[in-house]
Amino acid sequence: MVLEESSVVYDVRLSSVGPGRSTGSDVFHSPGGLDLAMKLHYLRVVYFFESEVAQDLSIMKIKDAMFTWLNPYFITCGRFRRSESGRPFIKCNDCGARFIEAKCHKTLHEWLATHHWPSYNLLVSHQVIGPELSFSPPVLLQVTEFKCGGISLGLSWAHVLGDPLSASEFINSWGQVMNNLGHREHINIPRPVPVPGQPGPEKDPFSAKRIDPVGDHWIPANNKKMDTFSFHLTNSQMNYLQAQIWGPSLDQTPSFESLCAMIWRCVARVRPGSEPKTVTVFRPDPTNRANDIIGNNQMIYKVEAGSECCIVDTNLSVLASLLADQGVDERKQIEEAIERDEGVSDFFVYGANLTFLDLEEINVYGLQLKGHKPTFVYYTLQGVGDEGAILVYPWPKGSTKNNGADGKFVTMILPEDEMLKLKSELKLNGLLLEGN
The missing domain is CATH 3.30.559.10 (Chloramphenicol acetyltransferase-like domain)
Structure with a gap:
């Protein structure tokens, strides 16, 4: 409907x-x-x-x-x-x-x-x-x-x-x-203009793409028409996926990396000749909050499979291990690139490479009214570049929908001309059920 x-x-x-x-x-x-x-x-x-x-x-x-x-x-x-x-x-x-x-x-x-x-x-x-x-x-x-x-x-x-x-x-x-539960007393202290540091390397980081100036209209221009699609993965589906990748082994990579490895390979299948060899992974960093209650502190990892690697033929356990253990945090390089131009250049990060955004440690269902959590929460992004972005976050625990099944919810923002074939790949690999 x-x-x-x-x-x-x-x-x-x-x-x-x-x-x-x-x-x-x-x-x-x-x-x-x-x-x-x-x-x-x-x-x-x-x-x-x-x-x-x-x-x-x-x-x-x-x-x-x-x-x-x-x-x-x-x-x-x-x-x-x-x-x-x-x-x-x-x-x-x-x-x-x-x-x-x-x-x-x-x-x-x-x-x-x-x-x-x-x-x-x-x-x-x-x-x-x-x-x-x-x-x-x-x-x-x-x-x-x-x-x-x-x-x-x-x-x-x-x-x-x-x-x-x-x-x-x-x-x-x-x-x-x-809910009359009080309010945090801490107030975010406005930051002064950063003091110029030592000049960083002239090369821009891989995780951020420099674009022509956008002026005062802050939205990147896409070369492709983007589409958004979302789906729920039950715990049973996730267990099946983990078994596919790791078998009976108890030494399994966390479910986020396993799921993203499968999606990475599915995307590679719909991009013959231009499969993504390098991806970006965003994760929250709750330890780096300083005195701020707002600010961008998330970890931004560049994950490279290598130019000789064929993503479609690579074992999923290898891709999952790359995502979990081989990322290089590029926050410092991104910050240096911005400050090198005194904050006036324009970059975008989501969709500069195929991007995976881990929201599993975010308190997605923490907004409560009268002691009740939301029935459902929907996350998406605007301003994603042509390589696309994948958001993964928890499904509400004990949800009355889907017979109380927990699991994960995935939002995909990708070029429109890829979406139909990608859905077929997701179904073939057990991530997407018929009717979704």
Whole structure:
């Protein structure tokens, strides 16, 4: 079933919500090199809550909680400017997050039953920063009320603010305020302009692709039309996959790397003559948070199979071991490349190579309302380059859907002309069931 996109979501209203406490004048935040490397990317997350959870949850109550919630997150409520050198910075002027209210003609369960992933764009803003920096909010929140009384909360998060761990902690803390569980006292301290370091090597890192200047419209241009597809993998499917790769051995590579190895080989099969020999793997780094509650600290690994390697013919255990053990963290090189140009050059990272994003250590279901976790959470990215990106994160434990099966959820953002053949490969290898 396909949703009628022109009318299914209606009565859209816009406003802004900022911190209840004034930040003051002349407060500025300077994103670091890793932040600026991610400025053309956007994280989009949609949380779904049943009607009994959303009951009595008025827009006024939601906004009231946001005034308190955004006090320590005042940086997210600012607007971008450029310094005389052209480097972007945030003026912390309390302009606020954009708040969107909408209604949906479908019930929550009717919506979730469609599996029509492009329609999820209707539940979260896809506005990007620019072309007028001073009017572009880096955070947009959309509350959509379904016909049954259930709601969705869509978070649009400019990646220049921080990585998925930052975004997850950001939205989860709103739930704590809504539930009257208090609020973290720690406030993110705005960063000054970085002090120039020793010049790094002139060669750009493999994990970040330099592009022609985009000016003040922060979105990369694709050479190919991209498509998005998502699917659920049950624990039984994952166990079968692990057995395929490792047999009865107890010494198995973690499931994320095993799954990505299979997807890597499937993608290679649909790209004859141009199979990806080098991929990028993103993982959260919770140990490197410093004093920030937002910021891009995720590990960015370059994983090379070697120019002589044929991915299609390589044993899956070898690919999985490469992903688990042979990655080179390129954060330092990426930061040096950005700072070498004083933060004014434009790069993109997701989709510069085939990219795997590990969200399994993110508290995906940590946003709770009235003690209830979301029925379902949907993650995707905007601004992915032509090589594509794969997101992997947990399926809700003990979900009433699929008879309580746990497992993983996968979102794939790849060139549209590859998607049909890739689905066939996924089915042949047991990752995709008939009907998905």
